[in-house]
Amino acid sequence: MTKSSADNKSTETDDDIGGDPVTVTVSDVEAKMRLDKWLVLHLPELSRARIKSLIEKDGALQKDGETFTNASWKIREGETYTLIPPPVExxxxxxxxxxxxxxxxxxxxxxxxxxxxxxxxxxxxxxxxxxxxxxxxxxxxxxxxxxxxxxxxxxxxxxxxxxxxxxxxxxxxxxxxxxxxxxxHDIERVYHAIVHGAPRPGIGTIEAALARAGADRKKMSIVDAEAHSSARHAITHYKMLEKFGTGLARLEGDSIASLVECRLETGRTHQIRAHMAHLGHPLLGDPVYGRTGVAGLKPGTPASDSAIATLAAFHRQALHARQLGFIHPITGEEMSFETDPPEDFARLLASFRRL
Missing domain, CATH: 3.30.2350.10 (Pseudouridine synthase)
Incomplete structure (x- = not known):
């Protein structure tokens, strides 16, 4: 393996190699590895996600002088790659x-x-x-x-x-x-979420510590607080407000989706998303903790066809911070603000109400 680049500076941080080209050549023992995984071994200052993005989105990798965008390519002995990251912003x-x-x-x-x-x-x-x-x-x-x-x-x-x-x-x-x-925890924080299925019981509290998932730095996992030094105590109080598609559910009396109110006692990264997924009811549209489609929602009627199309066009987790209440830090006045969900959330909600 050969590697050439400008000297790494001590001030560089993860996902930042200062725009310096880095050239690496595949050795015999490294052959058949996945390209992005292999580059991580030689560029530990970059995360795999950042390398994959540089390859696929930024076109920053060259193979034999030509741009190469297949991050999952199985590398071969003797191949030489040069990573030319964009200038640091x-x-x-x-x-x-x-x-x-x-x-x-x-x-x-x-x-x-x-x-x-x-x-x-x-x-x-x-x-x-x-x-x-x-x-x-x-x-x-x-x-x-x-x-x-x-x-x-x-x-x-x-x-x-x-x-x-x-x-x-x-x-x-x-x-x-x-x-x-x-x-x-003196702040009133109320969220509305549309989730898969309907939680049982309809009212409850989720108390489960959260920490970064080992393999995915952008995802939070439920962990044993005593076993993880980085674990953060997290409490979510939830209440189901509406049930949708009861007649379409696989189990009698169940539903395919529901509107849930979540009140935060703590405010951790991805708390509601991770907690509701842990409960077995991930948020609709959530690309990290959720799943595609909705169990029991099949085409064939105007209402179901509409709900399927609306969900397909909904490109985010179905979560809206509806209410925030606090004491004004200077005047001491009690303040509370509430907003209706935006159009895309309201449209998704309306489509499921018609089921």
Whole structure:
């Protein structure tokens, strides 16, 4: 194996090799390995997901001088590959004129209804078009600096494809006050989710610790809190609000999907998504914890055909942060904000109500 590149800098982080070309040649003992897995062995500073993205999406890999985009290719002895990553982007977020739905704003904080598809703060692969970029344009330099350069004012987050209410601090005192309420679970957070099947019992509490899944860094797993040092205590209170397609379910009295209200006692990454999947009722449309299609939903009637088509066009997890309540960190006023789900969620809900 040969490897040539500029010297790696100690400041480089995962998913960042500074734009320097890296050339590797397959040895006899490495033949027949999958290409992306093999590159990880020689480029440990990059995750496999990042390498796969560079190959398939960015066209950053060359084989014998030609662009090569098959990350699953079984490599052969003597083949030489050169990875030419795109230049590292500036990690300092810039203001961007992106429309925001503002529910409330004063000199201390701003409450917004985040659109589905919007990333909250810049990170690898999403250096622009984020909520932070929009807030920098809208609020100027008034945002709290506690979150650092990349996350000014950010007290809590919603997943990219989760819509709904968020609060952002405009200065450090407000940030401290809001963060303290989140840390002691004094924030009212209510979500609506459309899930596979219907949970039994219809009202309950899921108390299960969460930690990063070993093989998938973007997924959370239910773990034994005592056995995992990185485990985070997590509690979700749920209540089923509606059942859909009862007549289509395989078991009498069951349903093929349901609308569930989730109240968070803690706020961990992917908490609702992981907890509902653990319960056996993953969210519709969830590409990480869910499954395609809906058991029992088959074509043949106008209602089922409509539901199938609507679900096929729904490209995210069916989760909306409906309500957020907190004490204003400066005035002490009790505040509560509630939003209806966006059009795509409402359309999916309506199609299942017709079953």
């Amino acid at each position: 500036d990690a300092t977020p810039q203001p961007q004129d992106i429309p925001l739905t503002v529910l409330y704003e004063d000199e201390h904080l701003i409450v917004i209804d985040k659109a589905a598809g919007m990333v909250v703060h810049p990170a690898a692969g999403n250096w622009s078009g984020t909520l932070v970029n929009a807030l920098l344009y809208h609020c100027g330099d008034t945002l709290s600096g506690i979150g650092g350069v990349a996350r000014p004012g950010i007290v809590h987050r919603l997943d990219k494809d989760t819509s709904g209410v968020m609060v952002v601090a405009k200065h450090d005192k407000a940030h401290h006050g809001l963060r303290d309420q989140f840390s002691v």
